[in-house]
Each structure stands twice: as structure tokens, then as C-alpha cells.
Amino acid sequence: MEDIDAVKEELVKIKDEYVLQGTPDVLPISEADSSQPASESHNKMIGRNKEFEIIKEMLIQHPSKKLEIVSIKGMGGIGKTTLAKQIYEDSSITSYFDKQAWVVASQHHSKRQMLLDLLGSKDDADKSSDEDLSLRLYQSLKRQRYLVVMDDVWSVEAWDALKTCFPDDGNGSRVLLTTRFPEVANHTSSRSKDDFSHEMQFLKQSESWQLFYEKACKSRSAEFKTIGRPVVEKCKGLPLAIIVIAGLFSKLNTLDEWENTANALSSSSAATLDDEECSRILSLSYNHLPHNLKACFLYLGVFPEDHKIKANNLARLWLAEGLVKAFENESFDAVANRIRAKDCSNEYITNIPCLKNVHIRGKGREINACIANLAYLEQLERLCISGGGETHIPIINDIVLLKNLRKLTLYPMRFVWEEINILSKLPRLEMLKLLWTLNAGKEWEIQEEVIFCQLIALVIHGCVLKQWKASSHNFPKLKHLVLWNCFELREIPIDFAEISTLKSIKISRCLPSAVESAKKIQDEQRDYGNYNMVVVEKETRDANSASGVGVVDECKLKFLELKSKRNYRYIVFKIDEASQAVVVEKLGSHEETHIQFSNSMPPNECRYAVYDYDFTTDENCQKSKIFFVAWAPETAPIRSKMVYASSKDRFRRELDGVQVELQATDPSEMSLDTFKGRAY
Incomplete structure (x- = not known):
């Protein structure tokens, strides 16, 4: 009996509607921005090039600088969402808008959930009112040229719930809306409905056949194609129906099976494709499934x-409900291949050698032992290791043994760049993500003999890398390079201009010199005839602020008052997320005690502080010293600890007069005894 993966694959096809797969991987448009469309691949649509250009013109080429609402309307399954995804991810769109966000309204919309999705919030449900969330969204979009996609809008109420959250700054911002209801599109348009509204058309017969052929007929004989053409005509140019039918026919192997299924479809005499007829076509795919599927x-x-x-959670639910156990002729290995590994012991791993996707979370020896056992997984294709920032990974001896590994993600981990070079021994590695790397060092030199022969995408997010020495020879097939929060990186190796496959460099919150090097690579790529290579730049930072975090003047003024006038016993500083700058959080009066200072440090968040410590020497002399405290509790988020650590030196240089530095992860590490011991 067929594997349950058949259902998963079919669902993916339906969700993606009528997309033909192109390049194998796509990187997120903006990690910093809120919700992204659920798409992980660049795709090529059939028969939609003209409509693509029409919508793109409405978004970025129309002379109107007002906020305009662009609507895509059409019946369900015609490809509205797929077209919107293509536009949303297009390089000309991502480079034009400062900020992008995506939200799905659906039939039973929730204003609160839409706001949380647009803000990218997961834990604010009990903390903020709808009005607060609306204000936050408005402020996040204010003075930005933004593109917001509202997908699958069923009612005017869904639009009305959010419309006041979209500021109009006269800078060409747009809201792109998809709906199957003309009255919704008409309600949102402030102009002539034809200016910013587009109704999607059914595919032409030739386009319909091309879509079906790619999915079901490529390796078939002419007899199969003869049966297939009337089937395609019955779909009336609706992409979703064609995709589902093609998926069904692709699993039928004999002419008799094709003919029987085609006859079942042809039994209807409907001349048009209404909802009932569409449902009947889709039901054929369902009816063909075995009982358990x-x-x-x-x-x-x-x-x-x-x-x-x-998918992993769904498979475990199926297993718990007994839906998977009921399959005939299915081994335990096949069942285990569809669930997430719960235990990485040697015994467990050796019993499930067919695992293809593993995500490991842990710390220290436990995670290292787990990685060591991965060598038994000869079919492993995707591996993600989350080390909590405390784990050094044994790359040399273990990971490089996974000869079928295609995607590898490490975060946050401890390693040195020389170990990353050894990953080039993975013969099929296509995507490498290094996220919030710790203590990797400031220089990454890749020797000539080190070749990542199949690597398509390289993502480096949050590291202290300063110098990167590499050549095109090291990455012969690289298509996508993404650099986020590489605060100190001076430049991208200029020799990357000679990588003929390079399609994009996305660089966010990096130094201007790094951005300039990316643009030089783009210029040279064009000299070589590659006009499709794009550079997407986001939030370039001041060269004087390598961490990307600034310092407001009040911090320096209050410190001077503490130092010269002794107005305060201590000052607590924090990094403000909204302004990405260090700000004053609390001023402790000179009468406050050390206990009050210690209590000012939040137990689960990082902070900076200065403390004016008075003491008496052995010679009975009264003295004072100014301590700088970098507070980073173990329970603080990894990203926060990384940002505070990379910003510390820059901030401390602004405080001229600090005499002693303390780094504390626990209150005991900044006790009075600690201050006394460091003061002498």
C-alpha cells in the first residue's frame, strides 16, 4: 500500500496550486520583518507572465505615490495566492519596498490573529489589547515604503478591521489583497476599479495542457497523451483542478487505469466550471486514495x-490515532521515517536508518553523543542542530560522514571557522545555515583546496566575523548568499564576482563597506553578462557602530553627571528594540543601596550598568571607582546575549572614565564582595 507521504505530497501540490518547481531553495525575504508567505521555493508559473507584469506595474511603476490597495480577484483555485507569492518574492519588489509583511485572513477572520501575524508576535496574546497591537503595527509601518499582502480575504469586515493600521505617507506604499469576491475588491478600491484591481483569467487550453503534461505525461507514450487531452479540457483552465487531476494520473501506470479514470471524469455534461463541478473533479483524487489514506x-x-x-507533528498524530499502524506491508522503519526522532541513542538510531530529517536540541555531552550516532543514518538529508550556545560540535569526526546530507543548520553553536571548511567534504551539501555562531573567530580563510562543490545557498546570521578570505573556486555553484547581523564584516570576497551561478546577495544590518563590496560584485557580474544577479540591502549600519546598535546622547550625559557630580549611585542601560540604540532605563539615586542595584537587573534579560563604588583602603583613605557591569543571565535569549556582547565594547568606549569591568551571569558575580575584590 502506498506510503502516507503520498497524501503529504498531494496536499503540498494543492496548497501551492499550479506551480512548477524551479530552483530548489529560496531564502526568506526578510527575517526581521513579520509574517512571510508559506513558500520555500522559487517557482515558475505557467500562463501568468502577463498578469505578473500587470500586478507588478500597479505596485512599483504606477505614478501614484498615495497608499493604494491593489486587489487580485478570481474563483478559488485559479492561482491568486501563487501569483501573489511570486510577486512578493520577486527581486524588483523586495528591493523597492523597505518593509514587507504577509497575512492570511481566511473565511473566519480574527483581527487579533491578523495583527499578531503581521507583527510577527507569538507571545503577546495576553499582554496587549487589540488597540495596542494596531498602534504597534501602524508605528512599525510609519515612514516606511511598505508592501503588505492580505491573502484570501472573504469579507469587507476583514479589510475594515485592519485598514486604519496602514499609514499613507505619500511614498508609494501598497497593500496587495487577494479575494474571490468582487464586492470585496470594489470596497477596498478608492479609485476606478480598473486602476488597481485585476481579475485572474482561466488558463488557455495550450497552457492547461502544458501544466498537465509537466506533471503527468513527461515520460508517457502518445497513447497516454491522447487520453489526457480530453481530461484537461474538462478542467476548463482551472489550475487547481489540473494540478489535482495530474497528480492522480501520475500515479496510474496502465492505459486501462487512465481510461477508467478519464471516463469517470467525462460522465458529467457540465459546460461551465462552477463550484459543484470543481468539487466533483477534486473528489476524483480523493476517491482514488486507499481506504487508510x-x-x-x-x-x-x-x-x-x-x-x-x-509534517512531523502530523505524522505522530496519525501514528497515535492508529491510522499509520493499520497500513499493510509497512515496516517499523517506514513509520519511524515519518516521525521526529525522540531519542538519539545508539540503539534507537540503528533501528531507524531510513530517517531523512532530524532536528537535535540539547547541550554539552548529550548533544555531542547524539551527533556521534548520526553516522548510522546513511539516508539523512536534512540536519538541524540547536546547541543552546554552549556546545562545541564535533564536525570533523561525525557530521562529515553523512554523505547524503543536503541541508545543514547550526544554531547557536561554538566552533572555529577551520571546522566549517571541513564541511566541504559533504559531497551533496546544498544549503548551509550558520545562525548566531559563538567564538568562531574574526577571520574565516578558505584554502584553495576547500571546495563546497554543490552548495547553492549560504546563510550567515549573527557572528563576529571580520575578515573573510575566499574565492569563487571555493563556491562554484553558489546561487544565494545571505548575511544578517554580521556587524563587523568589512567586505564580501570580491572574487565572488566570478561565480557564474550567483543570483542574489541579501545583506542586512551590516557595515556600509560590506554593502559596497556586494554592489561591486553585482557590477562585475553585469560586466560578465549576468544582469539577473541582485543585491538586496536592508538596515545598513553606521561604520562607527559595528554591532549595528547606536547610543543615545542621554546615556553619555547621565554618565558624566555620575562621574563628575556624583548625582547617581548607579545607572542601568538597555538596548531599545524599536530604535536599536542603548538608552537609559533607570537612574539610582546616591542614597540607594547595592541590594537595590542588584534587584534592578532583570532575571531573564541582558543589561548594561555603571556603579559608583565607594570603599576605604587599608591606609584608611576614602576612594571610589566606577564599575561597568555587563549583565547576561543564563536564562536570557541567545539572540539578546549575542547583541549585547557584540555591542559592549562600542558602548563602553562612549563612557570615558570607567575603571573596572564586570561580566555577570548571576547576582553573586556582582556582589559587594566581588566589587571589593576588584576595586583594590
Whole structure:
């Protein structure tokens, strides 16, 4: 009996509507921005090039600088969401808008959930009112040229719930809305409905056949194609129907099976494709499923509409409900291959050698032992290791043994760049993500003999890398390079201009010199004839602020008052997320005690502080010293600890007069005894 992956694959096809796969990986448009469309691949649509250009013109080429609402309307399954995704991810769009966000409204919309999705918030549900969230969204978009996509809008109420959150600064911002209801599109438009509204058309017969052929007929004989053409005509140019039918026929191997299924579809005499006829076409794919796979499919009804379902979690639910156990002729290995590994012991791993996707979380020896056992997983293709920032990974002896590994993500981990070079021994590695790396060193030199022969995408996020020495020879097939929060990186190796496959460099919150090097690479690529290579730049930082975090003047003024006038016993500083600058959080009066100072440090968040410590020497002399305290508790988020650590030296240089520095992860490390011991 067929594997349950058949259902998962079919669902992916339906969700992506009628997309043909292109390049294997796509990187997020903006990690810093809020919700992104659920798409992980660049795709090529069939028959939509003209419509693509029409919508793009409305978004970035129309002379109107007012906030305009652009609507894409059409019946369900015609490809509205897919077209919107293509536009949202297009390089000309991402480079034009300062900020992008995506939200799905769906049939039963929730204003609060839409606001949280647009803000990228997951834990604010009990902390902020809808009005507060609306204000936050408005402020985040204010003075930005933004593109917001509202997908699958069913009612004017869904639009009205959010419309006041979108500021109009006269800078060409746009809201792109998809809907199957003309009245919704008409309600949102402030101009002639034809200026910023587009109704999607059904595919032409030739386009419909091309879509079906790519999915079902490529390796078939002429007899199969003869049967398939009337089937495609029955779909009336609706992409979703064509995709589902093609998926069904691709699993039929004999002419008799094709003919029987085609006859079942042809039994209807409907001349037009209404909702009932469309449902009948789609039901053929469902009816063809084996009994147990139907149960798996129907189980999806327990999830809310447009809910993102993790495949591993779904498979475990199927297993718990007995839907998977009931399959005939299915081994334990095949079942285990569809669930997340719960235990990485030697015994467990050796019993499930077919695992293809593993995510390991842990610390210290536990995670190292788990990695050591991965060598038994000869079919492993995707590996993600989350080390909590405390784990050094044994790359040399273990990970390089995974000869089928295609995607590797490490975060946050401890390693040195020389170990990353050894990953080049992975013969099929296509994507490498290094996120919030710790103590990797400031220089990454890749020797000539080190070649990442199949690497397509390289993502480096949050590291102290300063010098990068590499050549095009090291990355012969690289297509996408993403650098985020590489606060000290001076430049990208200029020799990357000779990588003929390079398509994009996305650089966010890096130094101007690094951005300039990316643009030089783009210029040289164009000299070589590659006009499709793009550079996407976001939030370039001041060269004087290598961490990307500034310092407001009040911090320096208050410190001077503490130093010269002794107005305060201590000052607590924090990094403000909104302004990305160090600000004053609390001023402790000269009468406050050390206990009050210690209590001012939040137990789960990082802070900076200065403390004016008075003491008496052995010679009975009264003295004082100004301590700088870098507070980074173990329970603070890893990203916060990284940002505070990379900003510390820059901030301390602004405080001329600090005499002693303390780094504390626990209150005991900044006790009075500690101050006394360091003061002498």
C-alpha cells in the first residue's frame, strides 16, 4: 500500500496550486520583518507572465505615490495566492519596498490573529489589547515604503478591521489583497476599479495542457497523451483542478487505469466550471486514495483553516490515532521515517536508518553523543542542530560522514571557522545555515583546496566575523548568499564576482563597506553578462557602530553627571528594540543601596550598568571607582546575549572614565564582595 507521504505530497501540490518547481531553495525575504508567505521555493508559473507584469506595474511603476490597495480577484483555485507569492518574492519588489509583511485572513477572520501575524508576535496574546497591537503595527509601518499582502480575504469586515493600521505617507506604499469576491475588491478600491484591481483569467487550453503534461505525461507514450487531452479540457483552465487531476494520473501506470479514470471524469455534461463541478473533479483524487489514506486525509479537518501543519507533528498524530499502524506491508522503519526522532541513542538510531530529517536540541555531552550516532543514518538529508550556545560540535569526526546530507543548520553553536571548511567534504551539501555562531573567530580563510562543490545557498546570521578570505573556486555553484547581523564584516570576497551561478546577495544590518563590496560584485557580474544577479540591502549600519546598535546622547550625559557630580549611585542601560540604540532605563539615586542595584537587573534579560563604588583602603583613605557591569543571565535569549556582547565594547568606549569591568551571569558575580575584590 502506498506510503502516507503520498497524501503529504498531494496536499503540498494543492496548497501551492499550479506551480512548477524551479530552483530548489529560496531564502526568506526578510527575517526581521513579520509574517512571510508559506513558500520555500522559487517557482515558475505557467500562463501568468502577463498578469505578473500587470500586478507588478500597479505596485512599483504606477505614478501614484498615495497608499493604494491593489486587489487580485478570481474563483478559488485559479492561482491568486501563487501569483501573489511570486510577486512578493520577486527581486524588483523586495528591493523597492523597505518593509514587507504577509497575512492570511481566511473565511473566519480574527483581527487579533491578523495583527499578531503581521507583527510577527507569538507571545503577546495576553499582554496587549487589540488597540495596542494596531498602534504597534501602524508605528512599525510609519515612514516606511511598505508592501503588505492580505491573502484570501472573504469579507469587507476583514479589510475594515485592519485598514486604519496602514499609514499613507505619500511614498508609494501598497497593500496587495487577494479575494474571490468582487464586492470585496470594489470596497477596498478608492479609485476606478480598473486602476488597481485585476481579475485572474482561466488558463488557455495550450497552457492547461502544458501544466498537465509537466506533471503527468513527461515520460508517457502518445497513447497516454491522447487520453489526457480530453481530461484537461474538462478542467476548463482551472489550475487547481489540473494540478489535482495530474497528480492522480501520475500515479496510474496502465492505459486501462487512465481510461477508467478519464471516463469517470467525462460522465458529467457540465459546460461551465462552477463550484459543484470543481468539487466533483477534486473528489476524483480523493476517491482514488486507499481506504487508510482517506482517513489520514480527513484527519486534517481537525486543524483550523489556513493553519500551518508541521509534517512531523502530523505524522505522530496519525501514528497515535492508529491510522499509520493499520497500513499493510509497512515496516517499523517506514513509520519511524515519518516521525521526529525522540531519542538519539545508539540503539534507537540503528533501528531507524531510513530517517531523512532530524532536528537535535540539547547541550554539552548529550548533544555531542547524539551527533556521534548520526553516522548510522546513511539516508539523512536534512540536519538541524540547536546547541543552546554552549556546545562545541564535533564536525570533523561525525557530521562529515553523512554523505547524503543536503541541508545543514547550526544554531547557536561554538566552533572555529577551520571546522566549517571541513564541511566541504559533504559531497551533496546544498544549503548551509550558520545562525548566531559563538567564538568562531574574526577571520574565516578558505584554502584553495576547500571546495563546497554543490552548495547553492549560504546563510550567515549573527557572528563576529571580520575578515573573510575566499574565492569563487571555493563556491562554484553558489546561487544565494545571505548575511544578517554580521556587524563587523568589512567586505564580501570580491572574487565572488566570478561565480557564474550567483543570483542574489541579501545583506542586512551590516557595515556600509560590506554593502559596497556586494554592489561591486553585482557590477562585475553585469560586466560578465549576468544582469539577473541582485543585491538586496536592508538596515545598513553606521561604520562607527559595528554591532549595528547606536547610543543615545542621554546615556553619555547621565554618565558624566555620575562621574563628575556624583548625582547617581548607579545607572542601568538597555538596548531599545524599536530604535536599536542603548538608552537609559533607570537612574539610582546616591542614597540607594547595592541590594537595590542588584534587584534592578532583570532575571531573564541582558543589561548594561555603571556603579559608583565607594570603599576605604587599608591606609584608611576614602576612594571610589566606577564599575561597568555587563549583565547576561543564563536564562536570557541567545539572540539578546549575542547583541549585547557584540555591542559592549562600542558602548563602553562612549563612557570615558570607567575603571573596572564586570561580566555577570548571576547576582553573586556582582556582589559587594566581588566589587571589593576588584576595586583594590
